[in-house]
Amino acid sequence: MNKEILTDDTKKLIKRLDPALTFIPFISIMVLCALFIKSPQGSAVVLEHIRSFLSDSLSAFYILVGFGAFLVSLYIAFSKYGHIKLGNYEKPQFSFFAWGSMMFTAGLAADILFYSICEWILYAKESRISDLGDMQTWASTYPLFHWGPIPWSFYLILACAFGFMLHVKKCKRQRYSEACRPIIGKSADGLLGRLIDLTAVFALIAGTSTTFSLATPLLSSAVSRIFKIAQSSTLTVLLLVIICIIYTVCAYFGLKGVEIMASSCTYIFFILLLYILIGGGKTRYIIETGISSIGTLADNFITLATYTDSSRQNGFVQSWTVFYWAYWIVWCVATPFFIGSISRGRTLKQTVLGGYIFGLSGTFTSFIILGNYGLGLEILDNVNITGFYEKTQDIYKTILFIFDKLPFTNIALILLILAMIAFYATTFDSLTIVAASYSYNDLNFDEIPDKRVKLFWAVLLILFPIALIFSGKSMENLQTVSIIAAFPVGIILILIVAGFFKDASSYLKNISDSSDISKKSNKQS
Incomplete structure (x- = not known):
């Protein structure tokens, strides 16, 4: 009897799922992975040509989208739209600290630790830095710019759009195409909508794999140093499996598990x-x-935000600023959905300003402390960190070189390991919930995806990075794929924001009309 019930339940679940959005992106990614493994050099050349075109010829697109997103976020917060409340709830769903912790940790992953320590090293010797002034001033300022208001604005404007879609309109289709419906109309149900959603899911998988490829080697190096284990692909895979188990358990128990992990x-x-x-x-x-x-x-914020290096004197903006804007745009596929979903009970103004408060306080504190510690060693103690990096060309060894200067190095490395694992787990359990929601044809705004679907995505998000560990150059290729994926996602982002303003304006007008009718009725009475 139980078997029959389980079978019926499974059949109902399958009918609710969209097989195309669940399997096509996965198959596409695996085909690309196979091509990268078979011909890593050939794949790298093709992808680099595409990336060069996007970052060089179309760099102004990314710069304008970035600065525009920041301005739009402020407009949403301080205009009439900021008063819109996400849902008809008297109190927010989560406490202020828990809400902010989930926003901060879901939006960054372990990248924040990796780049906080080493970003100043990566471009300290760039001509752009020397042209602006001294290394201490600008190697400490540019990381705050690259992880500051503009990248967080990408998340926040879409969080407002998705939060409005989920909690005010109560849409049952939690997808990019649905957010574009006010602009593209019935095309959201056709080929155009399908292409938008496939692009979004593809970017999600590519973006998560990029994150794993960036910071996991640092985690592996730290574990190797602490436990005297030889660093190898097997060790890295084992660490990824452990992380997968942690975030799978958290995602399995829904938002409560995410809340606990985020706070920890x-x-x-x-x-x-x-x-x-x-x-x-x-x-x-x-x-x-x-x-x-x-x-x-x-x-210098406006100057930095609009700097394009039109004469290509140093290529800094194409190599770094465009890269970061594209990298954050790719993450906009899932993170804003999550922020929007946990912001129920708050106004759009609270969502934007709260996001900036927690996002910027977390990123700025991280970069100021971790980055300036290494910079201080270079400037004050004459520890040649940049020279060590130039000699070894290994940023992970360079980071461990910095940690060796701390008292009780192993304690610091253990804290680094725990923080990275916690960041990974928190980020990817929230992504698992969002990705699982994407697999449904329809899902109520307050409905949690089935645990089996979450389990499928939890495993899926970890399989590709594990496969790429053994493909060498393919990890770098995938980073380029995520940058390429950001271009169409950037266009979709513009459509979503335009659709939000169209829907939100109608919503406010209806409220205003209803209020006028109510006042007239009261007067007549």
């Missing part, structure tokens, strides 16, 4: 920062350089 991640993260801030012996330098870099960013 935040605590571990700030313990690591405090250890380096206080124990590293560079407290004064870190704080003062951080204050100066925030001031430099504020003073």
